Amino acid sequence: MTIFPGGRRRAALALALSGVLALSATACGDDGSGAGGDKGTEGSGKGKITFWDNNGGVRTEVWKEIIADFEKANPDIDVEYVGIASKEVQSKYDTAIQGDGLPDVGGVGAAMLAGIAAQNALEPLDARIESSSLKGKLNPGMLASVKSAGGQGKLFTVPTSASNGVLYYRTDLFRAAGLPAPTTWSKFYAAADKLTAVDKNRFGYTIRGGAGSIAQALDSMYGQSGITSFWNGDRTTVNDPKNVAALEKYAALFKKNTPAADVNNDFTKMVAQWDSGQIGMLNHNLGSYQDHVKALGTDKFRGIPNPTLDDGTRVQVSNPVDGLGLFSSSKNKAAAWKFIEFAASHASNSKWNRSAGAIPANTEAAADPWLAEAEPTKLGAEVLFSGKATIVELPYYLPDWNTLSKADNEPGFQKVLLGKSTAKEFLDHLAEQLNAAQAEWKQQNR
Template sequence: MTSFDRRSVLKLGGGALAASALLPAHAFGQSTAINYWHTFTSQSEFAGLDEVMKLFAAAHPDITVTQENIPNPEFMAKVTAAVVSGSRPDTTMVASERVADLVAMNGLTDLTDRIASWDRRSDFDDARFKSITVDGKVYGVPAFTFVDWMYYRKDWFDEAGLAAPTTFAEFRDAAIKLTDPAKGRYGFGMRAGAGGQAYVINVMEGFGAKLVQDDGTIGLDRDKAIEAIDWWAGLLTRDGAVPPSAPNDGFRQIMEAFQTGQTAMVWHHTGSFQDNAKLLKPGVEFATAVIPAGPVNRVSRLGYAYNTVTNPDTIDAGWEWLKFWGEPDAAIAFLEKTGYFPASTAAAKDERISGNPLYKPAADTLGFGIPAPSFPGSAGWAEGVVLPAFQRVLIKEATPEQAVDEMIDGLAQAIG
């Protein structure tokens, strides 16, 4: 690998619920009330949370949980203000990229010993706790997993005699063949608007331009990154296989296009399964597949949402709420409403999941999927440099070479 142009690298430091999982009813001697902050917004997410809360209330009639939605863009500001003012919530859902900042402000409670002695601990692979561990201390329990996969119009593929693509080459071929602008159809719904930076990085890594190396150094292989950007942008600029609106298309636009018959394929995660299933017949009109493999790497992301104790004064009740999410019945109830995959390997092996062929690509991805690269400054670099640079390639205001050089310069600045 050749490091980026400034040759600067950074080493990074660093079924029925089992009775044994539950405390006896009224174990706390009196009713205990706790609250739970989260960033859920969709109807399916609230329906899933409601199911988990119902199951928890039946198992723990002595603990009352009150949920409160905090809009994602406001989350860190509200938690920070709550910690500073001494009005912190009892428990909260935390995305992996926010853990370090919350620990730094003393916003999370150390749960290392409780997790180590938890009878469900062996249900979770050690890797599930990596992002919630800081300096050897574990601050939360994985609640669920965002598993990257692909949705595709099975009826269109069957009509064209095509199989679900397994490689980037097959994916591009299918996207071209299934494009018919006269019918308002395009082969792929590219997310190159808000949130599209993650896919740009994934494709670069699929071509071998790995961002964070095994030894912790950060760099970008210029030649491989250029090849990746040229290929990814070429789906629009050369092949015409994605909608012309791609540079502005965020989550809502790509999903609506897929659901209304404008695109044949879309990349997202398991969380959109139920929304798709409301409008398209699963297994007939649409199906799921593993993200295709790039020329060098297969890059499918696993992202974890964690539940944490924020208020040490209510840690006993908070811990019961956190660990309840690890029960297979709770995890599967949440999956069935939202499409969010269990973080527990035991739950993932449950017949309700393993027996459903539409969930198999997600189950397979759990075996090789990896978290998104993360380092101080990574989020700002991806959103503020990577995405705008790529968008300029799509609208032909920059070449792939110019875009990658901009990314390289921005990366050097981001890591100092």
């Protein structure tokens, strides 16, 4: 399935396949006869399975703990761990689908779910959940989110966690400058100015200009404009004049209140820079909370939900729910499902989300005491589930949303930061792509 006019995704995929080596056989659950439409088999429920971590290097340690726990409880199953960096995981899955190299189980975030499901690579999990120990134990909102994201009305992943946009700020720097907490956008911009002293290498903010920049830009746009829906009929609101004005103001922070290096910074570089420098504020999500604790302790920073408008109105874009998918080509689905069920259970889900600082999908894990002790996670959960915020639902159901919202437009956003393009030009181009994608998706799903 393609959502780009002229089959641009098919052409891009063919080009990627011609230039990227196939993943090695050891990274596959089996030497199966074909991904995509391959139905695989249930297998014996024993033996070896392969698991791809979609945030390898960042969450490797906790996953290895969970795998060790699983193998102790299931000594007849061996789990091979393969860590893949988050910025590479979609291309790895696309390559593996075409090259018969998929794992048995893999981490699949909602942002890439529709694109993988559209290639018939994922097993629907509704019936397995219904007859498992997970029945009634998974957050209904997260279940609804991943079902919507899959674009086919089925559960293609077991949700494991949700995140939330967080504004981290240095409480020590704010106290020294006599500044209030940046709870509103006007306070945010005032703090960015007051905390900046370029000649002393001090900056009020660090902006994400590299990989993953689009989601953060969208969050800042809708948060400031107060627009509450991504669509107005079948036309996107991303280039609404209020959003254009919001992006102009946000992008103007670059180099004025941020380091120049930000234009290329992905989240790891941005987080490391904030943790080690004299920068007042950072937008990220709950996933970096533990990094900040390790670097700064708990007395030099706070993590609060993204700012509101001055009247208290809170609008934010949806954050993709992460989950575990069972790949259709697996030759040992029974063993693979046992691993997914174990990983989403109370103890394992609590362990993973505590390490990540994320909101657990398992409702028993979400009631564990650590959640109340991690302030950003507690506040994020309150925002998501209290009904006090308007969530602008991003169109994860579009099969190429992940590509369109990342690699396809990140260079365009960098041009805006560098003054080589206007915010309006960038958003008009993005809107054109989105409107075409929506029209094609509706045509294909009549």
